Amino acid sequence: MIIRSKIKILRRAIALFIVLLCISCKTKQENKSDTLAAAIFSTIKDEDFDTTIDGKSVKLYWLQRKDLKMAMTNYGGRIISLFVQDKNGNAIDVNIGRGSIKEYMESPEAYFGATIGRVGNRIANGRFAINGNEYTLPTNDNKNTLHGGYKGFQDVVWDAEQPNGYTLILTYPSPDMEEGFPGNLQAKVIYSLTEKNAVKIEYEATTDKPTVVNLTNHAYFNLNGEGSGSILDHKLQINADRFTPVDAGLIPTGELSDVASTPFDFRKPHTIGERIKAINEQLEFGKGYDHNYVLNSDENGLHQAAKVVGDKSGVVMEVFTEEPGIQFYSGNFMASKNTLKSGAKDDFRTAFCLETQHFPDTPNQPGFPSIQLNPGEIYHTVTEYKFSVE
Secondary structure, eight states, rough: OOOHHHHHHHHHHHHHHHHHHHHHHHHHHHHHHHHHHHHHHHHOOGTTOOOEEETEEEOEEEEEEEEEEEETTTBBBBEEEEEHHHHHOOEEEOOOOSHHHHHHHOOSSOOTTTEEEEBBBBEEEEEETTTTTTEEEEEEBBTTTEESSSSOOOGSSSSEEEEEEEEEEEEEEOOOGGGGGOOOEEEEEEEEOOOOOOEEEEEEEEESEEEEEEOEEOOOOOOOTTTSSOOSSSSEEEEEEEEEOTTSSBBBBBEEOTTEEEETSSOOOOEETTTTTSOHHHHHHHHEEEEEEEEEEEEEESSSEEEEEEETTOEEEEEEESSEEEEEEEEOOOOOBBBOSSSSSSOOOOOOEEEEESOOTTTGGGSOOOOOOOOOOOEEEEEEEEEEEO
């Protein structure tokens, strides 16, 4: 009897211990969640994004799914913050951004996190032709047109619809000859967070007149977290055997050059800073990396374009796209002119960009894949940024 009583007491003690352990684990998870929420809301406030621009309502929108939480605004279709978990399970904001609409409107950097259009990247001399008709665009990058002109899609207010907690649908009717581009363009971009811990961006467009379209997103990333310092020790891999070399104005020469035996070879992982100071004319022209890579793919649909690993955080970002190119920019023109959400400055090379796209100056380069869109056609392309840790 005594032995049975002791066994009962022991079983009760074990059961009580298991219950207390479960409560403790649950409390830790809740505290972790509370800490994540506190970190997010301490840096970004809805009221700093609620305003009216060009007679249209501007708001802050929150998307959340699994380990991802993202803040966006319909002003410029911008990603404001993107919280992921690092190797220690801590939430970090890997997207560089500002803390209010006012700061975005007054910023010397127009493109933080923005949806870019009609045509991402550069068009030489602000000129191109379609079917023998010549068009002239505003030149906002020395003598060239960059990212759609003075008032590209980064400076317009998109109509927004949020059908659920992890999707934001943005639409914008770009009128005929806006910034010099022909055709009434109906643009649609769907941002969503997937079950596979990815930010999915789905671009669509139609037109009533032959035009050119090359949409992308200009997120600036630091996988150690905003304000954590240089990105030069991030490890980068790009699935490309070739890139498009440029002239001194960063306009492609029309060649597709082999990356082998050059500082542009990221087919195997290298740190961003490993060869950035090498003696190389292309690096001199770009003041570092600011070049389009010709992606390797014989597949239809999504293919892996790049992979980046944060050296301190262990955060892994894989880029998948249906596009033929990706522009790698190493933050060469960041000059501490903007105060970020974290309170840090956008110091030299403290963020990088990987913009999926067709090639720069495509309307003037007959050897590049076309970006012409005609009436009756649908422009459609998908890109995903997938996050994990190692």
